[in-house]
Amino acid sequence: MSELPAKSKVVVIGAGIVGSCLVGHLSQLGWTDIVLIDKGPLPNPGGSTGHASNFIFPVDHNKEMALLGVQSANQFRDLGLSVDSGGIEVARTEARMHELARRMTSAKAWGVEASLLTPGEVKELVPFINEEVILGGFYCSSVSVVDSLETGTQMRNLALEQEALKVFANTEVLDLITEETPIEGQTKIKAVVTDKGTIEAEYVVIACGVWSNRIANLAGAYIPLVPAVHQMADVGPMDVLAETNNEIGYPIVRDMDTFCYERQSSGSMEVGSYGHRAILHHPDEIPSNDAAALSPTEMPFTPDDFDPQMETAIELMDMLGDAEIKYAINGLLSLTPDTMPCLGEIPEVRNLWSAAAVWVKEGPGMAQVVAEWMTHGYPRVIDAHGADIARFYEEEKSDEHIWARATEHFVKTYGIVHPAEQWAGRRNLQVSPYFSRQEALGAEFFAARTWERPQWYQSNADLVQRYELQEREVEWDNRWWSPISTGEHLNLRENCGLVDLSAFQIYELTGPGAVAFADHLAVNKVDKPVGSSVYTPWLTPDGGFHSDLTMMRTAENTVQIVTGVFDGGRDQFWVKKLMPQDGSVAFANITLDVTTLGLWGPNAPAVLAQLTDQDLSQAGSPYGSLRTVILQTASGPIEATLFRISYVGDTGWEIYTAWGNGPALWDALVVAGADLGLRPTGGGVYGTSGRLEKGYRLMGNELESEYSPVEAGLARPKVKASDFIGKEAYLKARQDGPEVQMCTLTVEDHTDSAGRKRFMMGGNEPLLTLDGARIVDSHGRASRVCSAGPGPSVGKHLLLGYLPNELAVIGTDLQVMYQNEYFPVKVGAIDGSVFDPEDSRLKS
């Protein structure tokens, strides 16, 4: 073993599936001088990779997880370290059969071959199953079993052969050393201290699985994840399995309703469970390699937790009951507070990267994401915003939060999770100034990361009668939805609505360099007169969307950035890592200094006029303008900024005022609107129905790094002269023209085969040709529903999705798949909107 070098370009900590694949990918991307260290031995350092069940079900409702799963499966396949065993998810309940139909839909979306099986067909594939306890199965022939440890070895060898890598096993990290940067709250990684010496490095990547947060903490950083138990018992041998003479000869069975799987492993069966209570451990509780009876992450089995699983497993496969339990563990894996992995540069410490909370099934793909991110400044294989570690707010990084959320979602690992499902615990972490008023109005709160936002108000239940609205026929479609929301929509269009926008994340750039820097971030021109605003994309270096937000020049040397609550963390870090380090720009997060109310609808000017003398006409308060005004409230006059803008398609303002003035402003508007039909209006209108009728794109739904503004229909006629991030790629995209275009589609018939009306909910439902074929462009991007929701004012259910140019024609007839059935849809709008395409209501 050679000596640990004093210096290297990049140190990767952790030689599990992720760290090993990462060094392989980095070397392929031209990196050299890589050092990989692990405190354990090789090839199994003792982390979660060593006890993984190593199978990949390539179907997930989440796009990132699904496509990176497929990507990973292909990488294992290319190395020859994968067997396509096939896999079946079996249902014991009607609710699960409904879910399996949804799985079929997602399989179609991602282009994975799958079929629904009858119990008899399941038995043909798995002869030892008791078909009497199941109602059916979801079969996927490309489910694979991989050799994760050997994959790690080969990926390391790839880098070793390039002479790009040095590997140091049995080397424990004792500390991470950082140095100050000019940016407040941000340091930079400098060196890794190990028991074999200290190594200076430009980049350090933490790929330490369950230990990741502990290692990050050494640098004052956070990787919000917690080690959690997944129980697994190996039972056997059984002749029927041994006779296959194979590591795996029968499809893997996931017994979804009992949260359990049965996976053949040579002559025996691995029975794995997600059905037990959440058993979490602090990283300090994980024994060292020396002190562990098995490996550190194979903790002592707690049989009481597993017993219920045995009963149900025997029900499904009687032969399991008489086989010996030869090996049983409380295996540790990583859980994050929101179920998604932690990838990317860690906001607290520059050049310190996270590649954690990644399971074997997505390991190679996610390693590729991180390697590309480090190389190109952004991942290329897929948009990975959902896994971006910068997404977390401070409150989400505490152990209390991580443990509570992990406890809540662990038991849903095999659960049926509705796309709009809300968290039960750790709520009200951040509420707006109107919270008590909203509670009194019976607001149904939806959480947006840490923030609470009313989705609709029970106090508006009368609107259901007024507009003769109906509940949806199928409980699933109706879940986390209410016709009240549609009532609020129609009332806004008829009168006006008051929307709480306090969750806006607002940042302020000040200083002599602020405007120039802001201009450098944005596609559209920020350097405009004081009082101007601009709605603009922020692009990645490759010209895709990093973000999409509003920037306001509020003073000569001040620019405010207003972005959505889901993107606040990512956008804040983007600014902080790109801003000049010479002191010419100062950054401040003023989110909690400012509260925002949206006031929209034909009566909005009449309501607001009661509070101010300001000329509210389009001449006095033109679209896009900022006006600082004094508003009269019962508590006295307050200063506010009127921003004439709309995300719902009716005229009105976003009204910004000091946080403490919020309640007075709310009360004044409610009083002023009493006779003008003003209703508090929830996010169901603001984020869905109002937005969709206007075809407004939403970051994270329609807008991703895989798409350009040209494809999203957000390219302006002219390109500003000054330079900005992604400009070169943007110019090329304009020159090349779009391959796909964002379209609004209308659902033409909602009736399913059972005669019930069904309503898509924007969960990546595939858009298909009339023949039922998938629509895929030359980059492999499939057409799918990015957003869906009602369009009450156009009388149609609306879908947003990208379509290739030849289909992006108004009137084109296509199909959408929902719950494994086909429904006719029609292209209703391309760049514009299906409601008030001339924007006459905005200008009134």
Add this chain to the structure above:
Amino acid sequence: MSSFTEVLVVGEHERGTLVDATLEALTFARSLSDEIAVLVCGDFDLADRLAQFGATTVHIADHELLNGDFGPEAWGETLAQLIQTEEPEMVLACGTSRGNEVMAQAAARLDLPFVANCIELSEAGTEITRVQWGGSLLEQTALTADIKMISVSHHAVEPTEADAGQPEQRSFKPDLAEDLARTVVQGREIAEAGVSLATAAVVVGGGRGVGSPEAFAPLEELASLLGGRVGCSRAVTNNGWRPHSDQVGQTGTRIAPEIYIATGISGAIQHWVGASAAKQILAINTDPDANMVVKADYAVIGDLHEVVPAIVDEIRSRQAD
């Protein structure tokens, strides 16, 4: 040093042939006292040899139950009676199977404490350090009984000679009940030729690195030269290269040979658990960081396909000489 006026040592022998472990006990006893008495069960003349290692007195227990083969109850009762007669402050045996057994028998009969497998005594002889967990841990214990019965951990002491001159020989006639014959050895079996994996003195293990069923041939050859058995890792049985009965590990056979030669085995924990009871482990592996290499006592870094045949050749050439 003489913390004790007299130490009584159990003279373990096999039908009149002194067992080397007794010499360890004698050597240890000399650090405690100048007066070393030895009990010899049966009418055997071991005095000269015992004296070479410091015995000053030899008690020859003469009884028909003792003059033939070993019997734990007869030996234990004899020791108990001698202790009652002599009242030594310290009674010592070597911590072999027999040594511990005879001491426990006597201690049980006298209702005295017995501390097995000691490695160190304090000056006053009241604080004892002994091994637990097969040597993974040490326990410190206070022994306050008037008659202290201990065994010395086998191999903890290197026997050294110390001629004490001609020892005093005393005959001792224990009173043994007839029925103690019930635990006297009745016969012996020579070890079977075909050793089992679990009991083999040498196991040659092969892992994924072996590469194919055929490539186990040199391992078989090495094992048979050493009178051992071939074992394998789980990866090997998973690949169908060898039957499950050859699998060493958590879910296979746990082995405890004198030496385990692990070739091309990375040392998955599963495997390690089954192999860790081996007294010595020699790992042969191309990867110096492999778990098996790091945890082994001895290692050869290299390709097993070259190293194993070289070892076979070396053994053959030495045997030819």
Add this chain to the structure above:
Amino acid sequence: MTAEQTSRIDASELRVLVCIKRVPAPGARINLTDDGQRIDTAHLGFAMSPHEECAVEAAIQLTQEAGGEATVLTVGPEEAEEQLRYAVSLGIHKAVLVKTDGEAVNPQRTARAIGAAVAALEAADGPFHLILFGNESADSGGFQVGIRVAVGLGRPIVTAIKGIDLELEAPAITAKREIDGGLEIYKLPTPAVLGVKEGLNLPRYPTMKGRLASKKAEITQFQPGESEPDGLDGQTSLGLIQPPQKASNVVRLGEGPAAAPAVVDLLDELGVL
């Protein structure tokens, strides 16, 4: 010995008792609590000692082949039920917990507690023809509890046993003890006691059905005898310490085929050539 003990054993009446001990299941390194008084078991599992696994297996095999009933007994805390149920999940019929409440235990006390429990169990259901112990416990390794129990009961015992053959007709037990190069053979009358060693057999693992059934098993509880005054046994444990670390862990014998002579030297030294 009474006539009853020398007459043939009716297979259906065969009674075997196995005594086990709950011990931690550590890894290669055993961590201690800060005060050095105990093993830090916070994150360790527990098991019975490995020799006892073989004893349990032997009891199961004997009663499966001949008939009769196997009972498992332990002296320990409430938690030791886990090991009793494990034994039941393997095929042991009855379980007995002699419950200690955290008070100090030593081999003499443990042996007295077992002796008292055996007396009570035998008074109720008849004698145990065979009582099995592990040769020594995995943790403290005192090498004596089984012998003390046997002496207390006036029954024969041989330890280090690696082979058991039970004769029902003229009740006798042939026990084989491992020695250098072979086995010593003992022939014991019943009732007898044996201390067995790993290698006696290949212990089975529980089946899922066995595990589930074991959860319903009733566990008979005894309190150890009352008259157990403190400190009169003449031995008190003072604490645990880690042995000194080996300086260098791995001896490199060389690289490639050139290492062969060094390997053979080692084999010679170990006496396995």
